[in-house]
Amino acid sequence: MPAKSSPLDVLPTSLIKSCRSSFAHIVARLANLSFEHATFPAKFKIAQVSPLLKKQGLDTRDPSSYRPISNLNMVSKVIERLVLARIVPHITSSPNFDGMQSAYRTKHSTEIALMKITNDVYESLDQHQSTLLVALDQSAAFDCIDHSIMIRRLEHMFGITDLALDWMTSYLSNRSFYVRWGNTSSSKLHVNTGVPQGSSIGPLCFSLYVAPLSRVLNSFVIRHHQYADDTQIYILASKSDLSDKVDVLQQCTLRYWLLSNGLQLNLSKSDVIQFVTRRGRERVDDVTSVQVSHTISNHPVLSRASASHSTNSCHSTSTQSTYAKRAIFTSELYDDDVAATVASSIISSRLDYCNSLITGMSAANFAKLQRVQTHSHESCNAVPSTTTSRRLSSSFTGYRFNNV
Numbered sequence: 001m002p003a004k005s006s007p008l009d010v011l012p013t014s015l016i017k018s019c020r021s022s023f024a025h026i027v028a029r030l031a032n033l034s035f036e037h038a039t040f041p042a043k044f045k046i047a048q049v050s051p052l053l054k055k056q057g058l059d060t061r062d063p064s065s066y067r068p069i070s071n072l073n074m075v076s077k078v079i080e081r082l083v084l085a086r087i088v089p090h091i092t093s094s095p096n097f098d099g100m101q102s103a104y105r106t107k108h109s110t111e112i113a114l115m116k117i118t119n120d121v122y123e124s125l126d127q128h129q130s131t132l133l134v135a136l137d138q139s140a141a142f143d144c145i146d147h148s149i150m151i152r153r154l155e156h157m158f159g160i161t162d163l164a165l166d167w168m169t170s171y172l173s174n175r176s177f178y179v180r181w182g183n184t185s186s187s188k189l190h191v192n193t194g195v196p197q198g199s200s201i202g203p204l205c206f207s208l209y210v211a212p213l214s215r216v217l218n219s220f221v222i223r224h225h226q227y228a229d230d231t232q233i234y235i236l237a238s239k240s241d242l243s244d245k246v247d248v249l250q251q252c253t254l255r256y257w258l259l260s261n262g263l264q265l266n267l268s269k270s271d272v273i274q275f276v277t278r279r280g281r282e283r284v285d286d287v288t289s290v291q292v293s294h295t296i297s298n299h300p301v302l303s304r305a306s307a308s309h310s311t312n313s314c315h316s317t318s319t320q321s322t323y324a325k326r327a328i329f330t331s332e333l334y335d336d337d338v339a340a341t342v343a344s345s346i347i348s349s350r351l352d353y354c355n356s357l358i359t360g361m362s363a364a365n366f367a368k369l370q371r372v373q374t375h376s377h378e379s380c381n382a383v384p385s386t387t388t389s390r391r392l393s394s395s396f397t398g399y400r401f402n403n404v
Contacts, residue, residue: 030079080199
């Protein structure tokens with residue numbers, strides 16, 4: 001576990017880890033008692049919520065601009081991870097587990113999820129078809145989980161029964177939280193829905209809660225991929241059946257399924273985009289009234305990578321220029337070695353992110369990204385190391401010749 005501590009911890013996490021030979025027996029005893037009596041300790045059901053601004057530039061006076069992160073007791077997370085070690089192999093082996101859910105799974109990253117969708121888009125173009133993709137976002141999804149539905153789902157879909165089911169029921173019920181902002185704390189409030197963001201089990205619960213969504217989409221022969229509450233649904237269509245496929249997409253009962261399970265789409269963050277080649281493909285807005293966007297707000301990497309490598313870059317050059325300016329500002333505050341390290345972490349990490357999606361990118365776009373890296377290092381009075389330059393080159397040009 002990371003060494004950082006929660007405000008609810010009696011002892012610092014670093015102290016418990018350094019004296020683990022002494023504390024391990026205590027934690028093990030507590031965990032065994034919890035499992036034996038199918039009861040999650042009431043002391044650990046209290047969460048301190050810290051509002052975290054979702055991104056810079058949002059209105060700080062608007063509560064919707066913040067993400068509620070729950071700070072939990074460190075020992076409670078240890079118990080949760082012990083449960084995950086037992087329950088995850090059982091759940092993932094179930095035929096009801098949605099294999100198109102990439103979040104909170106080992107060896108399943110955002111890059112892998114985007115590669116899957118991008119590969120399907122490229123295959124459709126090779127088959128002279130276009131791809132119509134709808135990127136859906138759910139409103140406060142983690143906070144809207146109905147506990148009674150969650151328990152039924154665990155029992156009837158994934159075969160969790162007896163003491164294991166009783167323990168999960170105890171974990172979800174009678175939880176409370178208070179909000180901490182600066183030196184001020186609110187009074188405690190009890191919650192009857194949702195799972196805490198910041199817990200170890202909460203994300204898995206959400207994945208299992210929305211698992212039946214795959215059946216709904218499969219019944220309409222609609223492809224999909226999920227990463228937590230971000231859902232991408234898409235159809236492949238030729239010129240002759242584009243209108244019919246769009247009708248199927250519009251008739252899908254996905255929205256009604258979400259509403260019947262206490263979830264709701266955030267239409268302001270949901271987008272529609274069509275991937276077509278430059279030649280002779282009929283566009284959706286030519287045959288239907290569907291409004292098509294040019295980018296996807298919740299997946300800018302996908303929208304830029306898949307659209308057209310000749311005119312777009314997977315990594316926004318303007319965005320990287322912003323980070324380069326930050327690196328320049330940083331270089332004026334620290335000595336050269338520290339500034340170079342900061343510049344490398346700010347720029348290189350973003351150049352490397354999802355670089356496998358830049359297969360076939362043009363030399364002109366590659367040159368733009370190279371200039372961003374070179375400029376950031378030169379501004380910090382540091383020449384890019386041979387390792388850094390080689391990594392950037394292999395990340396981009398290598399994939400151009402060895403398609404993934």
